[in-house]
Amino acid sequence: MIPPQITRLSIVFAIIIGVFLVLRLILTPVSFGEKGHYRALALIDNMDHEMHYMGNESCQNCHELETEMHASDLHSDLPCEGCHGPAYLHNSKPDSFHLVKPEGRQFCAKCHEQNAARPGDLINQKIIAEHNPEYQCIECHNPHKPWE
Amino acid sequence: MGVKKTKTDRREFLEKLAIIAGGVIAVSIVKPFGSILFAAVKRPETGPWYGMGINISKCIGCGNCVKACKSENDIPNEPFFFRTWVEQYTIKNDETVVVESPNGGMDGFSQSVPDEEIFRSFFVPKLCNQCAHSPCVQVCPVGATFESPEGVVLVDSKYCLGCRYCIQACPYGTRFINPVTNVVDKCTLCYHRIMNGQSTACALVCPTGARIFGDINDEEGELHAFLKENITHVLKAHLNTGSKVYYKDLSPNVH
Numbered sequence A: 001m002i003p004p005q006i007t008r009l010s011i012v013f014a015i016i017i018g019v020f021l022v023l024r025l026i027l028t029p030v031s032f033g034e035k036g037h038y039r040a041l042a043l044i045d046n047m048d049h050e051m052h053y054m055g056n057e058s059c060q061n062c063h064e065l066e067t068e069m070h071a072s073d074l075h076s077d078l079p080c081e082g083c084h085g086p087a088y089l090h091n092s093k094p095d096s097f098h099l100v101k102p103e104g105r106q107f108c109a110k111c112h113e114q115n116a117a118r119p120g121d122l123i124n125q126k127i128i129a130e131h132n133p134e135y136q137c138i139e140c141h142n143p144h145k146p147w148e
Numbered sequence B: 001m002g003v004k005k006t007k008t009d010r011r012e013f014l015e016k017l018a019i020i021a022g023g024v025i026a027v028s029i030v031k032p033f034g035s036i037l038f039a040a041v042k043r044p045e046t047g048p049w050y051g052m053g054i055n056i057s058k059c060i061g062c063g064n065c066v067k068a069c070k071s072e073n074d075i076p077n078e079p080f081f082f083r084t085w086v087e088q089y090t091i092k093n094d095e096t097v098v099v100e101s102p103n104g105g106m107d108g109f110s111q112s113v114p115d116e117e118i119f120r121s122f123f124v125p126k127l128c129n130q131c132a133h134s135p136c137v138q139v140c141p142v143g144a145t146f147e148s149p150e151g152v153v154l155v156d157s158k159y160c161l162g163c164r165y166c167i168q169a170c171p172y173g174t175r176f177i178n179p180v181t182n183v184v185d186k187c188t189l190c191y192h193r194i195m196n197g198q199s200t201a202c203a204l205v206c207p208t209g210a211r212i213f214g215d216i217n218d219e220e221g222e223l224h225a226f227l228k229e230n231i232t233h234v235l236k237a238h239l240n241t242g243s244k245v246y247y248k249d250l251s252p253n254v255h
Helices: A004-027 A041-047 A064-071 A080-084 A088-092 A105-112 B001-028 B033-041 B064-074 B135-138 B165-169 B200-207 B222-229
Strands: B050-055 B084-092 B098-102 B118-128 B145-147 B153-155 B211-215 B245-248
Touching: A041 B153, A080 B064, A080 B200, B050 B064, B050 B118, B050 B222, B064 B084, B064 B200, B135 B165, B200 B211, B211 B222, B222 B245
Parallel strands: B050 B245
Antiparallel strands: B050 B211, B084 B098, B084 B118, B145 B153
């Protein structure tokens, strides 16, 4: 004979476990646990973002002159979009989305300002405040071909 | 009488001890402890396993990567939260270390310590270390941050509660609350780009190739070669986070 309190307790336990299972079914998000302790669909969410940087090759066809000059001199390792910003909108609609044309001496100084942390063999540095301060850099150096 | 009682007690005690010890051994054989399993997770033998190499002696501190990361991932320029940023370390002759990162390095650096006081100075780009045993993943109460099958630590922004546990847990300080979405944000290693066969935005715009994005499992790949040809270190190796951002020429002063 099973004592009555055990029967009653079993019913209570059965209800608790049942409620837990139902709640779990309702509250667990779709695709949770398919690949691990996370929503597998979150992988797709993370992939669902437009690429903004298109690479140097994407400019070639429309800007032959700049591409050619750029490739022929010491700035050839600099990506176009590093100076001009992300081009995804410009590439598909160049007339309505303009890229920045960087201006000012401070722009070149980001790379060329004398700094003890900059490896001298990788980048030639100037004390910008002393290097022809009365002009803009691009009046003497073509940004695409600095030694033109 | 008292003597007899002690005897049965001792036998019972020994029996219980044997049961507990046997139980522990049985459990460890049947199902190894979670933590042991976790630390033993190996990278997959097939498929990509992404990481990044950083060549500190090639970094010129131009901040292109910081800017590109913000634009690529639509992170607002201000307030100053960064998925990747650059720090300038300056070790002075008196052995004190100055660490600077004005605006995360986004607008370049200007040297603040005069030349004659400098012993050595260098730039250190930082980003999420894409740990294989991430402390941030372990603490998330809802499974909203996880390691993808490719070894990239991602955030599920739809399920993140914004509880900030992971921000505290990250030993590298790479997580923040995105001021627009109000949930946690971090470097995704440009998941949307790399899964389409492109490089990350930061590596793309680097003028000197100081950042090398790649697949560690790809034996012909650039990152594999970088790791093979150079001596590299990871940040905070003693924490055993399984970091996959490998620094060449890392100075022990960097934390």
